[in-house]
Amino acid sequence: MRGRVLIIAGSDSGGGAGIQADIKAVTALNGYAMTAITALTAQDTNGVHGVLPVPIDFLVQQMRLVLADIGADAVKIGMLATSDIINAVADTLADAAPGVAIVADPVMVAKGGHRLLDESATGALIRRLLPLAAIVTPNVPEAEAMTGIDIRTVDDMRRAGHALLNYGAKAVLMKGGHMDGPVLTDLLVTRDGEQAFTGERVETRHTHGTGCTLSSAIATGLAQGLSVMDAVARARRYVDIAIRTAPGFGHGHGPLNHAHTVGDFA
Template structure:
């Protein structure tokens, strides 16, 4: 019998510092025993201090990258990160409809960097909801992104308000919604999953570390990896959250750059 990889295609921006974007996605896939494929949507100049510049890739280039991979390699899951514009969202939505089979699609609603740099203009939000929400198996906004996508005001600080926001996002077209609670002020990070008309809550104590660059990219990529391996959505989220916490803890004491350093994605392999 021939052995096959579990493959995941990520469409996202490149982060030369290695903490987020395509680089974080590929590391996460590898750490979780999956084979990473990539379509680069933008080049960024960034480091641990923040994003210095963004250079979008043309829609034609993205389409050519995508079709070269999809025409040759079976894809078990898709992760979508930074897209950067309404035009790119439209192109990616069209490309996803060309995929053979129905692999799970995890949409990380990247609206800004962890340092606060805007990565998607406000006028692109309706396009994101109209074009990509209906194609996605799961969307993974954080609390600030949830507020922007639902026109609800921060803080979303109670379980009731977060569940109401998840329902609004589902009504906007998302099949399942994971609202990440890492931006909350509590000692615990509580993430809310709305899936199959049920709410699942995942709570863990926050890890005190400055090395948090790329946490959103990593969590969505880990969910994609576990779903590619056949886990249910709720199990994939639980296992991905455990992996993220372990990667945060393993990288907590490293010194890397002058700002917010990366997680230790490959902690399982380093001895």
């Protein structure tokens, strides 16, 4: 086991996304997962049916305790919900985890359409978290919300990626899953250049938690000493196989096979 990853995100009672998916991904890639839970959600593969926020002082306590005792080689940030939570997380990380690689997944809307970030909190996300991020991993709707750029082509992705770099992120992985076509393109944009990752689109409804899983897999790679480029490449391969071998659970957007890296001990 190598690489300590602190995950700051919400819980998914259905196990397909959020903290549950994050822990599975980090563990499957031989990292050590720790958590600071921002909210409890009641959800299944059909959607989010309820959200119970965790008090901010208790969220901060979770972060400070694990950082002081175990430490972290990387931090993955997921669902934060409000500007007050974003500010508290940013302040705590700046104080308790300076220099630690941060992967920011700007979770705004759940797969089923439930909004997970207050619209008023987008500005706080941009101002406080992006300057701390080693990499930010928005999908198309999230990037559009943060930049105001309509994204229809890879060139649009490139423009939005550079806009997010200008907000302070060190690297941006523009995810193309929401765009049309049989070929899916993700674009990694950094201050030193860019790299396009392409792959065949998998036609399936079992994609719940892909964003959470990808960002946690990237964080694990960074925690284990991989470069941003190599961490993204490995994470994409991991997620691709997890989608292709999904177990088929649930009646809606089903979960991935996070355990495909694990041997058969049955």
